[in-house]
Amino acid sequence: xxxxxxxxxxxxxxxxxxxxxxxxxxxxxxxxxxxxxxxxxxxxxxxxxxxxxxxxxxxxxxxxxxxxxxxxxxxxxxxxxxxxxxxxxxxxxxxxxxxxxx
Amino acid sequence: xxxxxxxxxxxxxxxxxxxxxxxxxxxxxxxxxxxxxxxxxxxxxxxxxxxxxxxxxxxxxxxxxxxxxxxxxxxxxxxxxxxxxxxxxxxxxxxxxxxxxxxxxxxxxxxxxxxxxxxxxxxxxxxxxxxxxxxxxxxxxxxxxxxxxxxxxxxxxxxxxxxxxxxxxxxxxxxxxxxxxxxxxxxxxxxxxxxxxxxxxxxxxxxxxxxxxxxxxxxxxxxxxxxxxxxxxxxxxxxxxxxxxxxxxxxxxxxxxxxxxxxxxxxxxxxxxxxxxxxxxxxxxxxxxxxxxxxxxxxxxxxxxxxxxxxxxxxxxxxxxxxxxxxxxxxxxxxxxxxxxxxxxxxxxxxxxxxxxxxxxxxxxxxxxxxxxxxxxxxxxxxxxxxxxxxxxxxxxxxxxxxxxxxxxxxxxxxxx
Numbered sequence: 014x015x016x017x018x019x020x021x022x023x024x025x026x027x028x029x030x031x032x033x034x035x036x037x038x039x040x041x042x043x044x045x046x047x048x049x050x051x052x053x054x055x056x057x058x059x060x061x062x063x064x065x066x067x068x069x070x071x072x073x074x075x076x077x078x079x080x081x082x083x084x085x086x087x088x089x090x091x092x093x094x095x096x097x098x099x100x101x102x103x104x105x106x107x108x109x110x111x112x113x114x115x
Numbered sequence: 116x117x118x119x120x121x122x123x124x125x126x127x128x129x130x131x132x133x134x135x136x137x138x139x140x141x142x143x144x145x146x147x148x149x150x151x152x153x154x155x156x157x158x159x160x161x162x163x164x165x166x167x168x169x170x171x172x173x174x175x176x177x178x179x180x181x182x183x184x185x186x187x188x189x190x191x192x193x194x195x196x197x198x199x200x201x202x203x204x205x206x207x208x209x210x211x212x213x214x215x216x217x218x219x220x221x222x223x224x225x226x227x228x229x230x231x232x233x234x235x236x237x238x239x240x241x242x243x244x245x246x247x248x249x250x251x252x253x254x255x256x257x258x259x260x261x262x263x264x265x266x267x268x269x270x271x272x273x274x275x276x277x278x279x280x281x282x283x284x285x286x287x288x289x290x291x292x293x294x295x296x297x298x299x300x301x302x303x304x305x306x307x308x309x310x311x312x313x314x315x316x317x318x319x320x321x322x323x324x325x326x327x328x329x330x331x332x333x334x335x336x337x338x339x340x341x342x343x344x345x346x347x348x349x350x351x352x353x354x355x356x357x358x359x360x361x362x363x364x365x366x367x368x369x370x371x372x373x374x375x376x377x378x379x380x381x382x383x384x385x386x387x388x389x390x391x392x393x394x395x396x397x398x399x400x401x402x403x404x405x406x407x408x409x410x411x412x413x414x415x416x417x418x419x420x421x422x423x424x425x426x427x428x429x430x431x432x433x434x435x436x437x438x439x440x441x442x443x444x445x446x447x448x449x450x451x452x453x454x455x456x457x458x459x460x461x462x463x464x465x466x467x468x469x470x471x472x473x474x475x476x477x478x479x480x481x482x483x484x485x486x487x488x489x490x491x492x493x494x495x496x497x498x499x500x501x502x503x504x505x506x507x508x509x510x511x512x513x514x515x516x517x518x519x520x521x522x523x524x525x526x527x528x529x530x531x532x
Contacts, residue, residue: 042185044143049423051419052447053162053164055164055454057449079496079498082499083501086527087502
């Protein structure tokens with residue numbers, strides 16, 4: 014079980030709980046504004062871009078090369094950018110806060 | 116919301132990417148009235164791109180619940196009424212009603228046609244008698260194909276059509292142990308959508324994976340054998356198939372719109388907001404013929420991006436808000452270990468520039484220009500080219516082609532200006 018907090022670009026905070034799946038699916042289910050996940054989670058579209066808090070970065074781990082390449086030239090990229098479809102829900106990420114990039 | 120909608124009913128025909136995203140976007144825009152969705156597919160609305168990819172390669176009993184577009188609770192929370200396995204037979208615009216094959220009638224105030232397209236079955240002699248013949252359009256098709264492969268001893272698959280669906284299916288079925296032959300009528304695969312460089316790349320990719328791709332193969336007849344079929348081409352070559360897959364494009368589901376007297380032109384003709392020639396009827400997704408401002412022409416697109424983005428625009432418009440559909444189209448295709456990402460529309464290009472990145476395996480891109488204007492980019496295992504290509508097209512940036520062609524210059528936002 015993990016509690017995840019999303020913060021949208023208009024500063025609305027939503028905390029949700031999940032046990033399985035990925036963060037993009039969780040956001041879509043909870044209608045988090047700015048996370049669309051149009052490609053269904055295959056790292057093809059960058060419509061699920063989030064910024065991780067620096068202190069949570071080590072809990073989530075590094076993006077794959079493909080994901081890095083998708084993000085590097087994104088207009089809203091930061092050093093803590095991730096595509097949320099590539100982050101699996103697990104106990105290890107309990108309590109993380111994610112800022113929606115778009 | 117510009118007016119009170121609580122007593123109104125919005126009916127959506129078609130519950131796939133376009134219809135479902137529309138329904139949720141409509142609630143999001145503040146529609147307070149009823150939202151009712153109808154679809155002949157009995158399956159709970161799901162993502163379709165995996166049909167030719169993941170769904171074919173996972174074990175049948177494996178849980179695919181993560182592939183629903185939205186979970187059931189969301190429909191309940193947003194009070195979206197789903198009627199699945201229901202066929203709509205006609206529309207009466209005068210009485211603003213739709214009629215279903217079970218005899219029921221549903222009134223509407225606003226009607227959305229998200230009727231999509233179906234697989235085109237070419238008029239090949241003997242095709243109507245062929246057994247174990249499939250197209251790939253819905254979840255049941257993927258299940259049927261998997262079962263047919265499982266039950267087949269020799270698993271010889273012949274795929275008619277070397278487009279994205281045909282090639283993705285070839286890659287997926289190869290993965291589950293089939294012997295696959297792709298028959299393409301034109302002189303190269305993907306000929307309608309990509310430059311020859313891309314066709315060469317994908318033909319080689321499939322060859323490396325022991326999938327046989329044969330071009331200039333015009334299938335003229337199919338003979339049913341006591342088990343499977345024999346596929347005969349006009350050059351007198353023939354191929355034995357235990358399983359036949361048809362992937363030669365689509366037929367747009369315009370019948371309801373035609374019967375209702377709406378304007379049709381290579382699809383259901385809509386304005387920039389998704390509105391048809393009837394003020395109370397909108398259309399979205401694969402079935403629409405719409406104007407693309409970036410390319411300044413009417414187009415019809417078969418893609419998730421188009422379905423989702425058009426749905427959002429139409430939802431705003433139905434709620435009385437000004438909205439215009441103007442998105443650079445994007446697509447993707449996954450085959451083996453290759454991710455192809457495409458942005459823009461390459462039709463009408465006068466020149467291509469191909470880049471093979473020196474430091475990465477199977478990493479290339481083809482950039483399509485019309486004179487000096489960048490129209491589209493096809494990127495193979497090259498997300499940077501895809502992301503930057505998108506930005507260049509959107510910003511109408513002028514690119515120095517000689518720099519672009521020089522692979523010693525890495526792909527960066529400013530390196531080709």
